[in-house]
Amino acid sequence: MLPTPKFSNLDFDKVYEPAEDTFLLLDCFEGQIQYLNTQFGPGSTPVITEIGTGSGVVTTFVCQHVFPYGIVLSTDINPHACLAFMDTVTENSIVNPTVDTLQMSLTSGIRPNAIDVLIFNPPYVPAEEVPQIPESLQDSKWLDLALSGGEDGMEVTWILLHQLDHILSKKVGIAYILFCARNKPEEVANYMRQQGWIVDVVIHRKAGWEVLSILRFKRNES
Numbered sequence: 001m002l003p004t005p006k007f008s009n010l011d012f013d014k015v016y017e018p019a020e021d022t023f024l025l026l027d028c029f030e031g032q033i034q035y036l037n038t039q040f041g042p043g044s045t046p047v048i049t050e051i052g053t054g055s056g057v058v059t060t061f062v063c064q065h066v067f068p069y070g071i072v073l074s075t076d077i078n079p080h081a082c083l084a085f086m087d088t089v090t091e092n093s094i095v096n097p098t099v100d101t102l103q104m105s106l107t108s109g110i111r112p113n114a115i116d117v118l119i120f121n122p123p124y125v126p127a128e129e130v131p132q133i134p135e136s137l138q139d140s141k142w143l144d145l146a147l148s149g150g151e152d153g154m155e156v157t158w159i160l161l162h163q164l165d166h167i168l169s170k171k172v173g174i175a176y177i178l179f180c181a182r183n184k185p186e187e188v189a190n191y192m193r194q195q196g197w198i199v200d201v202v203i204h205r206k207a208g209w210e211v212l213s214i215l216r217f218k219r220n221e222s
Ligand SMILES: C[S@@+](CC[C@H](N)C(=O)[O-])C[C@H]1O[C@@H](n2cnc3c(N)ncnc32)[C@H](O)[C@@H]1O
Pocket: 016, 017, 018, 019, 021, 022, 025, 051, 052, 053, 054, 055, 056, 058, 075, 076, 077, 078, 081, 104, 105, 106, 121, 122, 123, 124, 142, 145, 146, 147, 156
């Protein structure tokens, strides 16, 4: 089992603390190394974007073990998470000069069809509504954006799913997105297959009373 990146300096009142969903993503990428090397070639430099990077642990792991030469841009709507990401990158001595972070919603600041590998552990918990975006850095509510996903926990995720064709690279283009059972991932997978995507469940696990799964979405080139 590959080691978890270090994350000793973060303030978890402001940034999502790595939890079962985070660790499921690490296990997912440990299991995907061979597949991704086959897709992109060993030593390749794909563009990797993690949306909602939180602590930055997932992207740091991907930099360490999957794509040491990748061009990496992590995003989060929470500015504290963008800062945490850079702290985690530094703490783990990632020296890749093309690792950076930007505050934005989803991929709104990224050129179309620029992302080769997209990663998203979204706010997936069903809730009455998706919280409002705080207006100042000092606001105490940034962390609320990490979990509450509105109807079926899917409001933020559906926005991204409908953008996939626009944001993923036309060459390969693979997205890894995490779901809980209440997001109805089988229905999501079937819908996306009807839209022409190849969808696979790459890992799933019971975590407390929740079942989490990670779906891989890939363009159907045939
Ligand atoms: C469940 S946490 C996952 C954090 C981290 N990736 C992990 O796996 O530990 C969801 C993250 O998505 C971010 N987020 C929520 N809505 C977002 C949006 N519209 N655009 C970008 N990030 C968003 C939150 O701030 C939070 O950091």
